[in-house]
Amino acid sequence: MCGHCGCSGDKARLSTPGSEIHRHLRHEGDSLQLQQALLAGNDELARQNRDWLTAHGITCINLMGTPGAGKTRLLEATFTHVNASRQAGAGWPPMAVLEGDQHTQNDARRIQACGGRVVQINTGTGCHLDAHMIQAGLATLAAPDGALVLVENVGNLVCPALFDLGEQHRVAMMAVTDGDDKPEKYPHLFAGCGLAIINKADLLPYLEVDLDSIKSALRRLNPHVQILVLSAQSGEGLNAWYDWLLSTRP
Amino acid sequence: MHELSVVRALLTRLKPYQHREIRRITVEVGTMSCVDGERLQFCFDMVKEEAGLSGAELVIQVVPARAECRHCGRHFTPDKAGDACPCSSHDYTLTSGRQLLLTEIGFG
Numbered sequence: 001m002c003g004h005c006g007c008s009g010d011k012a013r014l015s016t017p018g019s020e021i022h023r024h025l026r027h028e029g030d031s032l033q034l035q036q037a038l039l040a041g042n043d044e045l046a047r048q049n050r051d052w053l054t055a056h057g058i059t060c061i062n063l064m065g066t067p068g069a070g071k072t073r074l075l076e077a078t079f080t081h082v083n084a085s086r087q088a089g090a091g092w093p094p095m096a097v098l099e100g101d102q103h104t105q106n107d108a109r110r111i112q113a114c115g116g117r118v119v120q121i122n123t124g125t126g127c128h129l130d131a132h133m134i135q136a137g138l139a140t141l142a143a144p145d146g147a148l149v150l151v152e153n154v155g156n157l158v159c160p161a162l163f164d165l166g167e168q169h170r171v172a173m174m175a176v177t178d179g180d181d182k183p184e185k186y187p188h189l190f191a192g193c194g195l196a197i198i199n200k201a202d203l204l205p206y207l208e209v210d211l212d213s214i215k216s217a218l219r220r221l222n223p224h225v226q227i228l229v230l231s232a233q234s235g236e237g238l239n240a241w242y243d244w245l246l247s248t249r250p
Numbered sequence: 251m252h253e254l255s256v257v258r259a260l261l262t263r264l265k266p267y268q269h270r271e272i273r274r275i276t277v278e279v280g281t282m283s284c285v286d287g288e289r290l291q292f293c294f295d296m297v298k299e300e301a302g303l304s305g306a307e308l309v310i311q312v313v314p315a316r317a318e319c320r321h322c323g324r325h326f327t328p329d330k331a332g333d334a335c336p337c338s339s340h341d342y343t344l345t346s347g348r349q350l351l352l353t354e355i356g357f358g
């Protein structure tokens with residue numbers, strides 16, 4: 001008996017070494033029984049991306065979050081900090097950004113203005129980045145070996161969660177202005193991340209936000225998640241973010 | 251609406267079989283897969299004619315989640331993400347519920 005789908009083990013199966021996906025060549029009347037992952041095409045490209053990143057010693061971080069969570073602002077602050085640190089003699093790996101948005105090069109321009117290597121990916125009608133876009137983006141970005149590549153996904157707490165890009169790390173970002181119950185309303189994205197960032201902490205004195213309730217919800221969805229509360233605007237809590245970034249290096 | 255991307259992926263999977271008349275397409279959608287069955291149906295109905303599948307029906311089989319608790323070892327069925335094991339722990343592995351599979355093609 002097949003452990004994957006419960007079919008009879010005496011039927012022919014096709015599979016690839018290392019793959020959980022298999023096809024059954026079993027005809028029953030006028031129907032064909034299969035076990036094909038719908039997103040196998042994307043997942044295969046993601047695997048290629050991951051292999052390529054590993055071969056080049058590049059760490060790729062998929063930064064996802066609400067529109068307006070402050071993802072681009074965090075990247076601006078990061079590049080400004082890294083450039084200043086380098087001038088002061090501190091070591092940072094080379095860094096680059098893939099910017100995902102439906103339209104405009106606005107965010108790519110903002111990163112470029114901070115001295116960052118960047119490629120904009122416009123998804124047109126698309127609501128998320130996929131592995132094919134990242135493959136093309138990485139080829140154009142041409143980040144040097146050993147680099148840290150930050151992917152800013154399309155601002156959306158739903159669709160990006162489904163698509164493996166080949167990244168090694170997933171970060172989910174929200175702002176205190178988004179409301180206490182964002183993680184519970186959009187559980188998949190927060191459940192699938194290694195790090196959750198709660199931004200705009202500088203606004204806490206002006207809002208009725210229960211930070212502990214956000215943290216509890218995050219831990220219910222994802223007991224091993226790391227949580228950072230910070231303000232990309234004021235700089236509060238950013239050192240922990242920089243430490244986390246450096247900790248992702250192989 | 252990422253369900254449209256899922257439908258596009260489904261159409262790619264169906265291409266090798268479209269020399270025959272496809273009447274029924276069965277997919278399994280796990281409750282933790284991040285895909286909404288009704289939206290998937292809506293997106294499929296929107297594009298099926300253009301894809302040469304006007305005579306095809308999409309059958310969506312929703313697969314409930316199953317989990318194994320890392321704390322007490324129990325197997326249980328969470329209704330939604332973030333639900334606790336009966337022992338109150340949230341630390342568990344999903345053994346089912348994330349699938350997004352094409353499982354059957356019925357021909358006319």
